[in-house]
Amino acid sequence: MTDYLVRFDSHPEPIEVQTGALLVEAARRGGVEIRQPCGGQGRCGRCAVLIESGQVRRRSVLRLSKADLEAGYALACQTVVEGDVAVVVPPAEQIQRRLTTDHVAPEAVVPEGYDPARVQTVRRILLELSAPSMDDQTDDWGRLCTALRRATGVTRLDTTLEQIRRLGPVLRASEWRIAVTIDTGRDPNGAAHLIRVEPATVAEGAPLCGLAIDVGTTTVTVWLIDLLTGRVQFQAGEYNGQISRGEDVISRIIYGSKNDGGEELRGLVLETINTLVDSACSRTGIDATAIAKATVSGNSTMMHLLLGIPPESIRLEPFITPINHMPPLRASDVGITMNADGIVDPLPGVASYVGADITAGVLSSGLRSSPETALFIDVGTNGEMVLGSSEWLVTCACSAGPAFEGAGVLHGMRADIGAIEEVWIDGRTYEPTSRVIGDVAPRGICGSGLISLVAEMFLTGILDKGGHINQTLATPRVRRGLHGAEYVLAWSKETETGDDIVITRVDIDNLLRAKAAIYAGFNVLADRVGVPLDSAERVLIGGSFGKYINVEKAVDIGLLPDMPWERFDFLGNTSVRGAYLALLDREARAEITEIASSMTYIELSADNSFYEAFTSALFLPHTDLSRFPSVAAAMT
């Protein structure tokens, strides 16, 4: 019994469904591939499709922006067919990559009260110049500068020889009616960078765009922004092409120090960025020359590698960055696909292990918006953290190791298709239940899965306080393996690889060291400023890691401090949002510089109290159980 026909752009035949069917069911029936990393819970937003025509009902739109909805997007796993419909499955969803091109994340909303006229960094100003005459023989450049100064107050205009070469012909072709694009992001007091001069008739109605780029060690995120409105037009993420040359910053630096390694790494990350920009342009129909500016955030190593600056000294004691505050650069010098005269503004960092991703993160987290103490965390390979308020900021970085990114763990993997991302263990049978990204047979365990697994093992008594596996339990899942005691999370017959997926004692030691380093970092920050850690009124969690972890379980293992739920705030990719804010708003850009300049950096490797705090935190959840009252309660 057929009620409706669903047509997918990628499928020759219409698919017959009954009223009430979900789009994913129609797709499954027709063999149309739509990725559902969260298993159809409407949580990840990655199954967004475009409804070209027909009636549907969206059960959840949590992961869709207003712009997405207006454009006609719907989550295939949450959308009910209520008529004959035509659906476009965005191509990015059909490939085995973590492109997230099809929705605007909540962190990408235009900041409240954003007033382009007042704070815009990149401005396109229409100027009607008086034509020269025998009575006014002012040179072209002088004429431009004078008119611009009168219109905007800009007194100093940085330009390039190439721009001067093009000026005269453009002025005359436009009959002295021009649009001048300038960037005043760095100096609100009258200095600007000239980006483009074009005939006013060409500029009218033409797009004016910018890029916010976050260069992560693992993932590169690019947002394309309409600078006229501030709206995010397109978001995409992609593995950093450098991954094959080392998974963490240290191995990248080592690779980059050999022969032409630095140039190779620069080329790889540029390729990643430019692939994302290309897809942004082709998906939005925007020409790359319309992209006038890019702000870039990332950790200090990523920033240096992108710019081709040798980063060796970051790795070697005393851990020095070549440059924390970069001058604005021209796009042609950096190599990003955009207007060649456009400005690339690398955001400032603080130290070798507290980079622009953290200053941008602090900006976007709102940490400085209140005099109340708050804690900002970005956990990845390193755990960077900032304690502070509108009055003061103190920061440190713990080299937690890559355990939470799945490295240094036997069956660890990145949060990709086939990764176990959440685990529940039955307290009587010790049998686990898992959720796997992509709803497929598991290949390994990712960071959030490991936190979840260790917490469950601890709360069910499989692990003791010291992280030792209890080998006396009546379950075949606890056994001795090659690496000592281990727990079997999935039997070979259930896995994609055909091998058992286990967690070993060595893995657990690594995870404990990682979580202890992070928790010890919190302690050092609080001690340094003389406040108790729980005086933090808010815990602001940035980074992609924060997007997926279960706070309760992270508290259970002593990774995050034991605080009321409502104090935790998951902010998603705070680094790219910070870059976005700095792209839009020159006051935000000035604030990032202020953040980078005013933050007190504590070098943990030179701090004895860190080692003490670290040792105390090597237990589950901590030596001092009074710090974790909710966990103590759950253990009883």
Added chain:
Amino acid sequence: MTDYLVRFDSHPEPIEVQTGALLVEAARRGGVEIRQPCGGQGRCGRCAVLIESGQVRRRSVLRLSKADLEAGYALACQTVVEGDVAVVVPPAEQIQRRLTTDHVAPEAVVPEGYDPARVQTVRRILLELSAPSMDDQTDDWGRLCTALRRATGVTRLDTTLEQIRRLGPVLRASEWRIAVTIDTGRDPNGAAHLIRVEPATVAEGAPLCGLAIDVGTTTVTVWLIDLLTGRVQFQAGEYNGQISRGEDVISRIIYGSKNDGGEELRGLVLETINTLVDSACSRTGIDATAIAKATVSGNSTMMHLLLGIPPESIRLEPFITPINHMPPLRASDVGITMNADGIVDPLPGVASYVGADITAGVLSSGLRSSPETALFIDVGTNGEMVLGSSEWLVTCACSAGPAFEGAGVLHGMRADIGAIEEVWIDGRTYEPTSRVIGDVAPRGICGSGLISLVAEMFLTGILDKGGHINQTLATPRVRRGLHGAEYVLAWSKETETGDDIVITRVDIDNLLRAKAAIYAGFNVLADRVGVPLDSAERVLIGGSFGKYINVEKAVDIGLLPDMPWERFDFLGNTSVRGAYLALLDREARAEITEIASSMTYIELSADNSFYEAFTSALFLPHTDLSRFPSVAAAMT
């Protein structure tokens, strides 16, 4: 009877001479070619040779600098052999080009009272940075900027990405003892351009050089300067490689407007400049990377062509320059052979036909050093002139046409070998005597020869006041030719070409128009500010043209105002000297900007009084003979 042996490096056998012989005599005897453009008068300085060993006596050293003398140079035409000597004839003298590499002209002396420590534009500062430590993790760039600010007061440092890339390795290789080369030429108030960071041990004792470049329509002049002392190390001039694409600025602009003509012209002048720089480097043994800065002067068309800026609008009413005040540029963007990060500073111009050659000329002429009124003139294809004092400046340009450069005249030529450069006519026989550059059979007449010829023809009655040739005279030298009446300056048997060299009525008309335009320009300037022309206490004559003309004869034809001899000052190449001063001294550089900004430009083509003055000046010497009392006296 042999007294001494003279060995020339270019000749296999020693040449035997007697005591008292001149070096040129020894050369002639052995067939060694040494150019003597002034005919052996010690006037042009172009026969300079290097005395490697042996005793000589220099009769005149007028055209040799102190540095030349110290290096062992002597003028072959003025040097007496007083022992066995070994002589090197610089290769530049053996080729048919106007290279003037072998002497330092008087205009190239270090300015009196020059104090590098106070006014130097390019500075190399030795800095001993504190090494970073776990207690001081300041980034490399911040460390450099802070140390530099403390040492020099520089608060803003313009750099390039490439320089930042190189910084870390240099700091560490030098063990934090570095030499930093910066240019503060444009902004004495704290902004500087970074040129080079190198280990202090490498910089110590190493040369630090600059270039002063004058790009003339006809000739390009390059000076290599030791910036540590301010001394000119090397001077060379060469025809502008663009000459084959048009002799005057208008034809260059037209050529440059076609297809890739602009790029071709840019390449040609760069080739000329770089050939000169190469010879400067090879002759002085200096590496081009030691050249940290170049200042460039030239007329507006030459400046724009060198920088690849389309100059079309200069030629078309209302005659607009694309840019008068260029920002400082990096050498790699301009294409001059020097340190790629070095600064190229194009000096500012005033208008399409009053360029940087004139602002630089005014600077070096000292026009502004006194409250007395003075007149500055630079006559070439165009006649540019400035009337002014320390208080005010007014300028104009007359398109005199290229007659004084030998074009538009039947047997005109540039001031090169074979050009008649001075003429005397016997008042009874009308027979001429001529001096020819290079003392060879004549090929044509150059500008100074034409002035001399017209003056002599006028004073001997061959020409009347109106410039008409008196055809009733009893001499075969006055005859009717293809172009009407003409005067034969050299018979075919005396000339290199085998043709008669004549001056025709058409030629004389062209010359009268040229001189009338220039004199009319003087009048317009004086009228505009309401002073009589003879209130000018000094007449400062710049440009290569001024080097060769005979003032008395220029007054005779009404080209220059009739003033006492002592008011005239021949300053040589004031444009390159201005560039030299601006290279050395940031106060001089600031003064050029002030000159360019404060000069009042009068557009003659929009000025009716110019046409009246021009018409009155079309006579010999002028309609109003009372303006030329000395000529009136000579005519009686």
